[in-house]
Amino acid sequence: MTVLTVRHVAVAYGGRTVLHDVSLRVDPGEMVAILGANGSGKSTLVRTVLGLVPAQSGEIELFGVAQRRFRQWARVGYVPQRIGAGSGVPATVGEVVASGRLARRGVLRLPRRADRDAVRDALHDVGLADRAGDPVSTLSGGQQQRTLIARALAGEPDLLILDEPTAGVDADSQQAFAETLHRFRQRGGTVVLVAHELGPLEPLIDRAVVVHGGRIAHDGPIPQPAGHHAGPGHDHVHPHAMPERQGICDWAPSERTRTF
Structure with a gap:
């Protein structure tokens, strides 16, 4: 059984097609990175998988x-x-993470020991156990994002879908994300990760799916540097450079941080 199957999905906004005939398969235990430039359709793809955006055609x-x-x-x-996570929300870190248990226990049931244990373990997993009683608004941006990851982990999911979790956060938080996802996979979890840059997550990726212009342009190993972009001083790839012959991007990540 696959964890996720997408067959010939198309999505349109206001008469404009955003995804064209997209097909994708994710197997148990995989960590798949969905890469692409801003506006390529990668976030729309995962939001469609989650039912947050309706598909115009195809099957999921x-x-x-x-x-x-x-x-x-x-x-x-x-x-x-x-x-x-803390904008206008007068809640503690522990309260935000505990909300991730609602799908498991229901809104009307009081928390049980299993719920409290799951919240505690999730906070420990992201390195925020000592901040459980602090208002979320007092955390840094990276810590707030780690709170959201803990909220998802508290629900004990089999599939974890993350939409650019490392965007705009510090290097320490990025490393913490990588360690958290590594432990989640060790427990048998499956990860689908939308990313603009991989950083410390790159060694964990089994497969890269590149979205370009609303289509799957590449599905396989993380694309390697090519041509003059492979030079040590070049930090970015250029997903807009799409060779017609190959159908994939002229990728140009650096050895330090690959930006998609």
Whole structure:
């Protein structure tokens, strides 16, 4: 059984097609990076998988069940793009993370020991156990993003979907993300990660899916530097440079940080 199957999916906004005939498969235990330039459609793809954006055509399956019939959403953890977890929310770190248990226990049931243990373990996993009682608004941007990851982990998902979790956060938080995802995979979890740059996450990636112009341009190993872009002083790739003959980008990541 695959964890995620996308077949010939198209998505349109306001009459403009954003995704064209996209197909994708993710197997249990994989960590798949979805890469591409801003506006390429990579975030739209994962939001469509989650049912947050309707598909115009095509099919999506989660754990072998058609998305329209899928009800076990507790098996899926979602970390959205950085939204400022503490903005206007008078909640502690522990309270935010505990909200990740609602899909498991229901809104009307009181927390049980299993819920409290899951919250504690998630906070420990992201290195915020000592900040559980602090207001989220007092955390740095990277710590707020780690809080959102802990919230998703508290639900004990089988599939974790993250939309650019390292964007705009410090190097220490990026390393913490990498270590957290490594432990999640060791427990048998599957990860789909939308990224603009990989940084310390790169060694964990099994497969890269490159989205360009709303289409899958590459599905396989992380594309390597090419041509003059492979020079040691060049820090960025150029996903807009799409050779017609190959159908994939003229990638140019540096050895330090690859930006997609």
